[in-house]
Amino acid sequence: MIVGVIGGGQLGRMMGLAGLPLGARFVFLDPDPDACARDVGEHLCADFDDAHALGELARRADVLTFDFENVPESSLASLQERVRVAPSASALGVSQDRRREKEIFRELGIPTAEFRLVDTIDGLASAIDAVGLPAVLKTRSLGYDGKGQAVICSQNEAAAAWDAIGAVPAILEAFVDFTREVSVIAARGSNGHTVIYPLCENVHRDGILRSTRPRPGDPASASAGEMISRLLDALDYVGVLTLELFDTCGGLVANEFAPRVHNSGHWTIEGARTSQFENHIRAIAGLPLGETSAVETCAMLNIVGAIPPAEEVLAVPGAHLHLYGKAPRPGRKVGHITIRSTNAGEVEQAVAALSALEGVG
Amino acid sequence: MIVGVIGGGQLGRMMGLAGLPLGARFVFLDPDPDACARDVGEHLCADFDDAHALGELARRADVLTFDFENVPESSLASLQERVRVAPSASALGVSQDRRREKEIFRELGIPTAEFRLVDTIDGLASAIDAVGLPAVLKTRSLGYDGKGQAVICSQNEAAAAWDAIGAVPAILEAFVDFTREVSVIAARGSNGHTVIYPLCENVHRDGILRSTRPRPGDPASASAGEMISRLLDALDYVGVLTLELFDTCGGLVANEFAPRVHNSGHWTIEGARTSQFENHIRAIAGLPLGETSAVETCAMLNIVGAIPPAEEVLAVPGAHLHLYGKAPRPGRKVGHITIRSTNAGEVEQAVAALSALEGVG
Numbered sequence: 001m002i003v004g005v006i007g008g009g010q011l012g013r014m015m016g017l018a019g020l021p022l023g024a025r026f027v028f029l030d031p032d033p034d035a036c037a038r039d040v041g042e043h044l045c046a047d048f049d050d051a052h053a054l055g056e057l058a059r060r061a062d063v064l065t066f067d068f069e070n071v072p073e074s075s076l077a078s079l080q081e082r083v084r085v086a087p088s089a090s091a092l093g094v095s096q097d098r099r100r101e102k103e104i105f106r107e108l109g110i111p112t113a114e115f116r117l118v119d120t121i122d123g124l125a126s127a128i129d130a131v132g133l134p135a136v137l138k139t140r141s142l143g144y145d146g147k148g149q150a151v152i153c154s155q156n157e158a159a160a161a162w163d164a165i166g167a168v169p170a171i172l173e174a175f176v177d178f179t180r181e182v183s184v185i186a187a188r189g190s191n192g193h194t195v196i197y198p199l200c201e202n203v204h205r206d207g208i209l210r211s212t213r214p215r216p217g218d219p220a221s222a223s224a225g226e227m228i229s230r231l232l233d234a235l236d237y238v239g240v241l242t243l244e245l246f247d248t249c250g251g252l253v254a255n256e257f258a259p260r261v262h263n264s265g266h267w268t269i270e271g272a273r274t275s276q277f278e279n280h281i282r283a284i285a286g287l288p289l290g291e292t293s294a295v296e297t298c299a300m301l302n303i304v305g306a307i308p309p310a311e312e313v314l315a316v317p318g319a320h321l322h323l324y325g326k327a328p329r330p331g332r333k334v335g336h337i338t339i340r341s342t343n344a345g346e347v348e349q350a351v352a353a354l355s356a357l358e359g360v361g
Numbered sequence: 362m363i364v365g366v367i368g369g370g371q372l373g374r375m376m377g378l379a380g381l382p383l384g385a386r387f388v389f390l391d392p393d394p395d396a397c398a399r400d401v402g403e404h405l406c407a408d409f410d411d412a413h414a415l416g417e418l419a420r421r422a423d424v425l426t427f428d429f430e431n432v433p434e435s436s437l438a439s440l441q442e443r444v445r446v447a448p449s450a451s452a453l454g455v456s457q458d459r460r461r462e463k464e465i466f467r468e469l470g471i472p473t474a475e476f477r478l479v480d481t482i483d484g485l486a487s488a489i490d491a492v493g494l495p496a497v498l499k500t501r502s503l504g505y506d507g508k509g510q511a512v513i514c515s516q517n518e519a520a521a522a523w524d525a526i527g528a529v530p531a532i533l534e535a536f537v538d539f540t541r542e543v544s545v546i547a548a549r550g551s552n553g554h555t556v557i558y559p560l561c562e563n564v565h566r567d568g569i570l571r572s573t574r575p576r577p578g579d580p581a582s583a584s585a586g587e588m589i590s591r592l593l594d595a596l597d598y599v600g601v602l603t604l605e606l607f608d609t610c611g612g613l614v615a616n617e618f619a620p621r622v623h624n625s626g627h628w629t630i631e632g633a634r635t636s637q638f639e640n641h642i643r644a645i646a647g648l649p650l651g652e653t654s655a656v657e658t659c660a661m662l663n664i665v666g667a668i669p670p671a672e673e674v675l676a677v678p679g680a681h682l683h684l685y686g687k688a689p690r691p692g693r694k695v696g697h698i699t700i701r702s703t704n705a706g707e708v709e710q711a712v713a714a715l716s717a718l719e720g721v722g
Contacts, residue, residue: 039386314648
């Protein structure tokens with residue numbers, strides 16, 4: 001089976017590492033000549049909207065997937081007529097449009113922050129009245145260039161925020177007063193069978209995920225599992241999906257979902273009975289899904305901006321190093337470390353030791 | 362770091378899958394245009410004694426290793442002057458010569474079957490008198506063409522056996538009356554630090570390994586561990602080595618050693634804290650070695666001659682599929698399955714279910 005992947009970053013690379021043993025081979029479409037997935041498959045070096053290259057990918061692949069969510073929905077929809085695509089273009093489309101994403105959350109009874117759609121500067125003023133402050137103004141569509149977000153703390157910051165996001169269709173969301181950020185990852189097969197990983201507790205710094213700890217048996221697990229199951233069924237989803245949530249005194253509140261494997265699931269390579277990457281490949285290939293329970297206690301630390309000496313990482317008991325073959329730049333994710341042990345105290349000791357290294361956590 | 366590998370079969374492929382996350386990249390030398398390791402690295406398609414190709418490999422690699430033991434010792438010795446080679450040419454050489462292999466076992470107090478060197482047909486007659494019958498006549502050097510072995514049950518079969526092996530320098534070994542076949546695998550770093558995997562119990566059929574069960578805490582573990590440690594130190598070995606043994610009423614008897622990762626260690630990918638492939642790469646790269654203990658109860662079943670349907674393999678709880686990307690032919694190893702579970706009964710149930718599939722076990 002040939003798997004075509006739009007995107008050839010570390011997520012594609014780890015799909016390849018998980019999929020080769022299942023008998024799959026890979027072709028990655030990525031405009032970066034150094035796309036790090038090229039170590040585990042063929043590399044079509046072209047833009048994501050290059051019709052010729054997309055056609056070539058569709059011609060060669062038995063199934064087509066993607067490793068990031070900024071693929072144009074229209075590109076994917078046209079490919080869907082020629083080759084099996086999973087997840088579907090419509091599931092991708094929902095994740096790209098904050099309005100549709102929020103609407104589906106509401107329809108499914110998945111709590112979200114208070115929000116209002118904003119189409120004009122005047123609309124922003126009334127949205128602020130409705131939602132309250134502080135609030136965050138976000139462009140409605142992700143777009144290719146990943147246009148940003150602007151925090152608004154007082155009414156007189158509104159105009160600057162509107163300009164900052166480019167005066168485009170937007171959504172104003174109330175700030176969520178959370179106790180922790182969590183995510184839940186699940187895989188759904190084409191027969192509707194769904195498997196759910198343990199809830200993950202995530203720590204961000206400067207907007208970048210730094211560490212994840214899976215929490216099997218967490219009190220919020222059941223609630224998160226119900227939410228992601230409803231979402232997967234509503235989207236008739238095939239593959240791995242990640243739902244990012246805030247945990248609050250009033251329970252879980254959905255932030256957004258990613259129609260793909262996710263950084264907060266990297267611990268599953270060593271830590272779960274079947275990794276998120278393997279289950280994604282199994283799902284899109286129509287194979288039975290694997291068990292998702294945790295093998296032992298785990299933690300995952302990202303490596304950002306600099307690569308620590310491998311000999312120091314691997315000297316820490318229970319540490320497993322994953323480098324992506326990317327050149328380090330400030331703020332760039334270049335690898336991660338998973339720590340696995342029967343002993344939770346040992347995991348935290350290892351986290352402390354590793355966090356002292358350059359680029360770690 | 363660039364790792365050059367002489368040989369591009371499934372062992373090289375699994376070294377690549379384990380080494381890429383450590384930041385290594387791979388170049389494989391193999392005359393087979395379909396060498397299955399090409400999915401995880403560059404492929405130099407040339408003969409193993411092609412001086413130009415070996416030179417190219419040495420030029421590009423930071424460290425050089427091999428995935429099978431029939432590399433000419435002289436080729437490796439000449440490369441050693443240009444690039445770091447691990448394991449060393451001399452360790453490889455010992456494994457290629459049954460006389461040197463047996464001598465080192467004797468020197469180190471590692472029990473072997475009764476044996477005599479045989480250089481002529483007359484020498485064979487007196488060797489039979491000394492060793493007893495039944496016995497097995499083996500060519501002394503492995504050679505490139507893997508010349509065979511001949512079983513001798515009575516004196517009048519001696520001449521035919523001598524002809525069958527090609528009338529070359531040989532060794533006559535007494536038959537060993539064993540209760541089971543076992544192997545022990547260990548990795549040794551350049552600083553002499555050694556880590557040892559749990560003893561493995563192996564079942565062969567038609568001369569091909571069919572299944573392996575790691576036996577942590579086996580009564581023979583300590584004895585096997587002492588033997589392999591002595592051997593590694595005597596060879597000043599760097600990398601993974603496998604010692605194949607017979608278990609008898611009188612204790613362990615060494616059969617032979619392989620200077621490489623081994624089929625009986627494939628269970629370590631899911632079943633041990635660090636796989637044999639990762640520890641081999643760590644050792645030859647000068648990195649700290651990882652823990653070798655078993656995570657849970659495991660079994661490994663080889664896939665030989667035919668590929669079972671992936672959907673049936675993966676429907677068995679705890680089963681992990683590893684296909685090598687090789688076309689099936691009778692007697693050819695094309696993959697393996699590891700079963701991992703907290704429950705030993707479940708492992709054996711899975712083994713029974715999987716063994717019913719074509720090509721499995």
